[in-house]
Amino acid sequence: MNVMNYWVLLCTSSTVCCAQSIITRGPYLNNSDTKATIRWRTDSPTNSVVTIGAATYTNSLQTTEHIVKITGLTPNSHYSYRIGSTSYTFPVDTNYHFHTAPVSGSYVRPVTVIGIGDFGVSTTAQNDVENVLPQQADVWQWYGDNAYPIGSAAEYEAHAFGPHYRNHYPKLNLLPSLGNHDAVSSSPTTQTGPYFEYFSLPSSGEYGGVASNTAAYYSYNYGHVHFIVLESTEAPFRSATGAMANWLRQDLQADKSLWRVVYFHHPPFSKGSHNSDLEIDMVEMRQNIVPILEQYGVDLVLTGHCHGYERSHFMHGFYGTSSQFNDSYRLSSGTGFPEPYQKTNKGAVYAVVGTGGVALKGSGIHNAMATSVFNKYGFAKMTFTRDSLWFQFIGTDKQVVDQFIIRKVQPCPDQLVFSSPPHLGTQSFEAHLTITSTNQTAKGSAISYSAGKSVELKPGFSTSSGSIFQATVGGCNPP
Numbered sequence: 260m261n262v263m264n265y266w267v268l269l270c271t272s273s274t275v276c277c278a279q280s281i282i283t284r285g286p287y288l289n290n291s292d293t294k295a296t297i298r299w300r301t302d303s304p305t306n307s308v309v310t311i312g313a314a315t316y317t318n319s320l321q322t323t324e325h326i327v328k329i330t331g332l333t334p335n336s337h338y339s340y341r342i343g344s345t346s347y348t349f350p351v352d353t354n355y356h357f358h359t360a361p362v363s364g365s366y367v368r369p370v371t372v373i374g375i376g377d378f379g380v381s382t383t384a385q386n387d388v389e390n391v392l393p394q395q396a397d398v399w400q401w402y403g404d405n406a407y408p409i410g411s412a413a414e415y416e417a418h419a420f421g422p423h424y425r426n427h428y429p430k431l432n433l434l435p436s437l438g439n440h441d442a443v444s445s446s447p448t449t450q451t452g453p454y455f456e457y458f459s460l461p462s463s464g465e466y467g468g469v470a471s472n473t474a475a476y477y478s479y480n481y482g483h484v485h486f487i488v489l490e491s492t493e494a495p496f497r498s499a500t501g502a503m504a505n506w507l508r509q510d511l512q513a514d515k516s517l518w519r520v521v522y523f524h525h526p527p528f529s530k531g532s533h534n535s536d537l538e539i540d541m542v543e544m545r546q547n548i549v550p551i552l553e554q555y556g557v558d559l560v561l562t563g564h565c566h567g568y569e570r571s572h573f574m575h576g577f578y579g580t581s582s583q584f585n586d587s588y589r590l591s592s593g594t595g596f597p598e599p600y601q602k603t604n605k606g607a608v609y610a611v612v613g614t615g616g617v618a619l620k621g622s623g624i625h626n627a628m629a630t631s632v633f634n635k636y637g638f639a640k641m642t643f644t645r646d647s648l649w650f651q652f653i654g655t656d657k658q659v660v661d662q663f664i665i666r667k668v669q670p671c672p673d674q675l676v677f678s679s680p681p682h683l684g685t686q687s688f689e690a691h692l693t694i695t696s697t698n699q700t701a702k703g704s705a706i707s708y709s710a711g712k713s714v715e716l717k718p719g720f721s722t723s724s725g726s727i728f729q730a731t732v733g734g735c736n737p738p
Contacts, residue, residue, distance in 0.1 A: 279347050280305060283323075284420050286342050287428035289459070291466035291479065292334040292360040296459045297342065299325045305344035317345075326459055335361045335368070354429040360397065361482035363467040364516060366645045366672070369679060370482050371395075373431075374522070374639040376402030376563025377438070378615025379418035384636045385616025387655040389424055392638050398481055399431040400639075402563035402612055403438025403492075403524030405454070410441035412453040434460070434479060434488065438524040438563060439540070442492040447475035460488075469510040476503050478510050484643045485516035487557075489523035491544050499547035507548070511555035517667070518643050521552055522561040526611045528581075530623040531565030531633065536580040546578050553607060558648060558665055559641070560609045567621045567633035568652050569611040570661055573600040577627060584626040594629050595663025597683045597701065599647065602667050612639045612652065630661045642680050645672065646688075649680040671735035675710070678719075682706045689735040700726040709733045 285299035297309065300323055307325040309316040316329050325342070332338065339356040343349050361367035373396045378385050406414040420428075437447060437454055445452025450473060460477050464470035467480030468487070475490040487510060489503065490496040496503045511519070527545030528535050535541040541564075552560060553575055573595060577588040586592075590606040600606065609627070614636045621633030637654040651662040664683065675690040677698040685705045688694065694710040697719035705727040708714045711734030722728045 279303070282342070282349060284416065285428060286355065287433055288357055288430075289432050289434055289461070289466075290332075290357055290359055291461070291481075292363050293330065293332045294465060295329045295332060295338075295357065295359070297325075297327045297329070297340065298457075298459060299342055301325065305346065308343075308345050309340070311338070324456075328459075332359050334359055352429065354426055356430050357432065358397070360432075360480070363480040364483065366483040366517060368482070368676065370397045370484050370643040372398040372400060372481075372484075372520075372639075372641040372643070374400035374402060374561060374612055374641075375615035376524075376611075377404040377566055377613040377617045379404065379406035379414065380616050381418045381421075381423070382616050382618075384618075384655075385418075385423065388615050388636050388638055389427075391653065391655055391657050392424075392427065393640070394426050394430070396431060396640075398486070399427065399433045400486075400522055400561070401433070401435035402522055402561055403436045404440040404563055404613075404617070405435060405438060407440050407617065409443035410438075410453060411444045412456075415453050415457060432481075433458075434486070436488045436523050437475070437490060437492055439492045447473075447490045447493055447496065450474050469506065469513050471503075471506050471510075476506070478514075480516060482643075483517040483645065485514045485519045487511075487519070487521045489521060489548065491523045491525040491540055491548075494539075494543070497540065497543035497547055499551075504548065504551060507551055508555070511551070511557070514555075517645060518559075518648055519555070519557045520559045520561065520641075521557050524562060525564050526562035526569070526609065527560070528571055528609050528625050528627045529562075529565040529569055529611050530581060530625040530628075530631070531567040531569055531611060531613065531621045533565050534622065535625065536582075549578060553605065556604065557607055558602070559650065560607060561639065562609070562611050563613040563615075565611050565621070566613045566617050566619050567611065567631065568614050568635060568637065568660065569625065569628050569632075570630045570652070570663070571609040571625075571627045572629045573602075573606050573608055573663075573665070574627065575605045575607065581626045588627070595665065597703075599664035599666040599683065599686075602665050606665075608650070608663060608665065610639065610650070610652075612637075614638070614652075629663075632660055635660050644677070644680075645675065647680070675708075689733075691734050691736065694730075696720050699723065700728050702726055707731070709735070711735075 280301040307318040445454035460474040468478030677696040702723040707729040714730040
């Protein structure tokens with residue numbers, strides 16, 4: 260891929276820079292294909308300036324809460340930056356860099372996402388998860404309960420920021436959701452409190468999607484993947500006819516992305532530390548919001564709240580209690596690995612990832628679940644290619660605890676480029692013009708490439724013993 264590199268300065272080249280204040284939080288950021296927001300806090304008020312090439316972005320407000328919005332960036336490009344003001348700049352830090360998204364709605368390369376939930380407690384377990392959490396990813400998601408026990412400013416500073424994730428914040432595209440513990444000190448109705456004060460969220464549709472005009476819920480694109488963040492802590496947001504549900508329908512109806520992922524705090528299906536059969540916030544999300552998600556073909560739903568890891572079958576149309584679940588709601592008899600789930604027009608997986616640091620516990624096994632693990636801390640990792648979603652739950656020992664793949668048959672592309680994840684099972688890939696691959700084929704797989712002009716196998720491509728691989732010139736016709 261073509262990657263452009265830039266150097267970002269937060270003071271002009273003519274300024275003599277000397278540190279006069281102390282960074283007490285951050286920097287941390289989020290970004291799209293052409294925009295970014297960088298934030299940090301200092302112990303004394305200053306203004307904030309960002310210079311990229313010949314362009315300068317200035318926030319003249321004298322403040323300790325620095326927010327700089329950047330526009331005009333080049334999609335799928337790498338930027339390094341420094342932070343400061345017009346009178347000084349802080350020292351260079353090798354973690355101060357980020358990568359912009361591919362053009363919104365387009366497939367250029369695989370997209371990697373990591374996610375944690377229920378973590379802000381400053382425990383040894385939280386530190387263990389942090390130590391294995393990848394420092395390179397396209398999106399970093401939080402599934403709520405980011406600071407315990409009441410989500411106060413002091414708790415965010417001590418347990419979510421403070422000594423935690425210092426190698427992650429400056430360079431990962433952080434887009435969080437609100438949990439019930441966070442909501443003790445923050446109101447989604449009034450958009451006040453530490454959660455809403457600490458994060459600049461894309462509520463105006465500036466990162467793709469329909470504007471929600473509230474930071475309580477929002478959507479964004481990263482290349483060919485559409486993400487939706489919902490609010491589940493207060494009853495009006497969980498209504499099937501409320502403002503959030505109406506916006507959700509509009510957003511999903513307008514979206515044309517290849518993949519759709521939704522995340523919020525309260526799981527619609529769980530028998531972990533909370534019971535989705537009985538607790539009203541979980542019941543209402545299942546009965547009122549899940550039917551909307553399924554109506555518009557959402558592929559994956561991620562939550563926290565329950566302090567363990569649970570992952571459902573590939574399923575559709577189930578809105579009842581655990582005892583009411585049966586195999587008629589399953590769209591596949593398998594577990595999604597190594598043979599992928601095959602999706603045509605319906606089906607989703609629901610995962611609970613409340614394993615970021617708070618004490619683990621579980622009360623039982625929900626019948627909709629393919630996997631339930633209540634003794635492993637860890638994080639979620641997702642890789643989205645053009646036609647596959649590869650999900651992994653990875654423990655603090657760096658071992659994969661659970662994984663699945665959802666595969667879709669997509670319209671014929673002009674070009675396909677493969678690098679990861681490894682090809683599994685029986686799969687055929689077609690392109691109108693070219694296929695280029697540095698991928699691997701797993702043992703026992705049967706993989707075929709067909710392109711109208713050429714198939715190029717570059718260094719790094721390999722086939723495992725016991726696999727079958729075929730390449731032909733033929734391809735498919737674009738729609």
